[in-house]
Amino acid sequence: MVKWFKHIRATGGFRKAFVRYFTKGYSNRSVGGTVGLLLFIAIFAAFQVFPVLFMVGNAFKPMRELYRYPPTPLPQNPTLQNFRDLLEYASDSLVPFTRYLFNTGILVLAGCLGQMLLSAMAAFPLAKFTFRGKKLMSSLVVYALMFNGAVTGVPNYIIMTRLGLMDTYWAVILPSFASTLGLYLLQSFMETLPDSLIEAARIDGASFFKTLISVILPVVKPALMTVFIFTFQGLWGNTGGSFLYTENIRPLSYMLSRIASAGIARQGMASAASMLLFLIPVAIFIITQSNVMETMATSGMKD
Amino acid sequence: MSKQGKPIKKKVPLLTELRTKKEIYLMILPFSIAFIIFVVVPVSFAIIMSFTDYNVIQTPKFVGLENYINLFLNDDLFLKALQNTFIMAVVVGPVGFMLSFCMAWMLCELPDKLRVVMTVILYGPSLSGNAYMIWALIFADDSTGYINSLLMSFGITDSAILWLHDAKYMMAIILIVQLWMSFGVGFLSFIAGLQGVDRSQLEAGMVDGITNRWQELWYIVLPSMKPVLLFGSIMAITGAYSISGSALTGFPSTGYATHSIVDHLNDYGTTRLEMGYASAIAVVLFILMVGSNKLIQKFLRKVGT
Numbered sequence: 001m002v003k004w005f006k007h008i009r010a011t012g013g014f015r016k017a018f019v020r021y022f023t024k025g026y027s028n029r030s031v032g033g034t035v036g037l038l039l040f041i042a043i044f045a046a047f048q049v050f051p052v053l054f055m056v057g058n059a060f061k062p063m064r065e066l067y068r069y070p071p072t073p074l075p076q077n078p079t080l081q082n083f084r085d086l087l088e089y090a091s092d093s094l095v096p097f098t099r100y101l102f103n104t105g106i107l108v109l110a111g112c113l114g115q116m117l118l119s120a121m122a123a124f125p126l127a128k129f130t131f132r133g134k135k136l137m138s139s140l141v142v143y144a145l146m147f148n149g150a151v152t153g154v155p156n157y158i159i160m161t162r163l164g165l166m167d168t169y170w171a172v173i174l175p176s177f178a179s180t181l182g183l184y185l186l187q188s189f190m191e192t193l194p195d196s197l198i199e200a201a202r203i204d205g206a207s208f209f210k211t212l213i214s215v216i217l218p219v220v221k222p223a224l225m226t227v228f229i230f231t232f233q234g235l236w237g238n239t240g241g242s243f244l245y246t247e248n249i250r251p252l253s254y255m256l257s258r259i260a261s262a263g264i265a266r267q268g269m270a271s272a273a274s275m276l277l278f279l280i281p282v283a284i285f286i287i288t289q290s291n292v293m294e295t296m297a298t299s300g301m302k303d
Numbered sequence: 304m305s306k307q308g309k310p311i312k313k314k315v316p317l318l319t320e321l322r323t324k325k326e327i328y329l330m331i332l333p334f335s336i337a338f339i340i341f342v343v344v345p346v347s348f349a350i351i352m353s354f355t356d357y358n359v360i361q362t363p364k365f366v367g368l369e370n371y372i373n374l375f376l377n378d379d380l381f382l383k384a385l386q387n388t389f390i391m392a393v394v395v396g397p398v399g400f401m402l403s404f405c406m407a408w409m410l411c412e413l414p415d416k417l418r419v420v421m422t423v424i425l426y427g428p429s430l431s432g433n434a435y436m437i438w439a440l441i442f443a444d445d446s447t448g449y450i451n452s453l454l455m456s457f458g459i460t461d462s463a464i465l466w467l468h469d470a471k472y473m474m475a476i477i478l479i480v481q482l483w484m485s486f487g488v489g490f491l492s493f494i495a496g497l498q499g500v501d502r503s504q505l506e507a508g509m510v511d512g513i514t515n516r517w518q519e520l521w522y523i524v525l526p527s528m529k530p531v532l533l534f535g536s537i538m539a540i541t542g543a544y545s546i547s548g549s550a551l552t553g554f555p556s557t558g559y560a561t562h563s564i565v566d567h568l569n570d571y572g573t574t575r576l577e578m579g580y581a582s583a584i585a586v587v588l589f590i591l592m593v594g595s596n597k598l599i600q601k602f603l604r605k606v607g608t
């Protein structure tokens with residue numbers, strides 16, 4: 001408290017200290033302007049947060065409150081019953097809950113590791129060496145950012161059928177390897193590395209691959225984490241759609257979204273399920289966010 | 304740049320190049336294979352299939368431009384979807400892009416911890432594919448929906464409004480929800496990009512006569528952010544074209560008020576299994592996505608030069 005007080009006096013009064021705190025000392029905006037700006041940000045934050053708050057609130061509401069008129073955003077008598085119901089339902093179902101969890105684990109782990117490795121291997125030469133076809137490949141990578149799975153879905157379905165991979169984990173894992181966002185971010189990040197780093201390793205006689213593993217990968221950890229979180233998001237929410245149709249290889253998000261859309265009788269469980277689906281990627285993002293921001297700083301498109 | 308300025312390159316025969324740079328080619332090989340099988344082949348395949356009549360079981364039959372002719376001349380529903388997707392893309396793309404940038408700009412001078420919290424709050428909704436389901440409760444059709452009960456308790460309406468099944472409101476709701484989810488990857492790169500703007504450049508600007516923040520934004524911040532803006536615009540446009548209305552308003556939506564190209568594509572591709580026709584829809588979507596992206600890139604590159 002005393003320290004604050006002293007700090008405020010040193011910066012020349014509360015008003016100045018207030019503005020300075022909220023502008024990092026870069027602006028001499030008026031107090032009114034600063035308050036206005038903060039208010040504007042707060043309104044936006046509320047718009048973003050309220051729906052999430054409702055979702056979390058609903059997950060802890062007893063059945064009675066879910067259908068009360070008028071509805072309350074937050075539970076009056078919070079309960080864990082919905083989560084217990086969810087667990088019970090999951091353990092009673094034909095395919096055990098742990099099986100869905102295991103399937104998701106495989107998809108996410110194989111998908112993320114595979115994409116991180118493949119993208120890193122391709123990003124390194126693209127960022128640091130010259131070879132024929134480099135220009136073409138770089139521009140294809142950017143081109144591929146301009147459309148997405150909505151376009152390639154139908155032919156991919158047929159290709160998977162022809163390859164005989166339909167209804168196997170591969171049907172979800174393999175297409176995710178071809179995503180170029182991760183490669184693009186890794187390549188941009190690697191371009192900022194000093195050449196001397198690589199030359200030193202090359203003089204020691206290390207192969208390209210060894211240089212990548214032992215010198216480059218440790219330095220591009222933020223970008224790798226970013227590839228991980230983006231791939232994770234995609235695979236975590238992937239219900240397998242029409243690519244996985246045998247119940248016991250379907251992922252967790254399939255089970256949870258089936259419950260979530262099950263209608264009135266399971267509304268409580270559905271809210272609990274939605275909350276779980278939502279919170280896990282958010283939690284992982286919070287843990288990795290400083291890495292992600294460091295990577296995104298190099299995400300710009302050069303000519 | 305003049306041609307004389309470029310160093311003269313000797314063309315090495317391809318085989319020599321392949322032999323001397325074997326390791327490099329081996330390293331890009333695994334990704335290239337995945338990329339060719341799951342991106343290049345599907346896109347080419349879709350283009351070829353779009354000229355055929357193919358139902359997965361029988362062999363494809365070449366029909367020329369018939370699919371495209373049917374799409375644009377005989378399929379009123381496709382035209383409706385095209386129109387809806389345009390509305391969604393025009394609103395969610397540019398508005399989402401500008402909102403993301405404005406918020407990032409406002410956040411960039413906040414104290415670090417507060418900025419991180421705000422980043423998570425704004426980015427959160429786009430993180431999880433199914434978070435928008437909560438809007439189904441907010442706009443629920445009966446009196447237990449948050450909006451309905453709010454309106455009813457204030458006496459604004461006396462009966463529940465069918466937000467998700469009345470063609471008057473459906474499109475507006477989809478737009479609100481999509482804007483809610485529009486602080487995505489682009490938003491993150493704007494925040495990171497703004498952190499990287501050179502302070503000394505801003506101070507130099509003050510000396511050169513820049514008097515307010517708007518001038519600073521226009522003359523210094525935006526030009527130095529151009530690469531990040533280009534990246535962000537791609538993320539925004541691609542996302543805006545792949546909106547499917549059906550998740551909230553059901554399929555088919557009432558009066559097809561939120562029927563989008565993606566919904567139309569899914570209908571033919573996964574329900575009716577008319578792969579030729581679905582491919583033609585996919586090709587149109589592809590052209591729209593890449594075309595708009597190219598156009599905006601060209602435009603953004605010109606800004607400030």
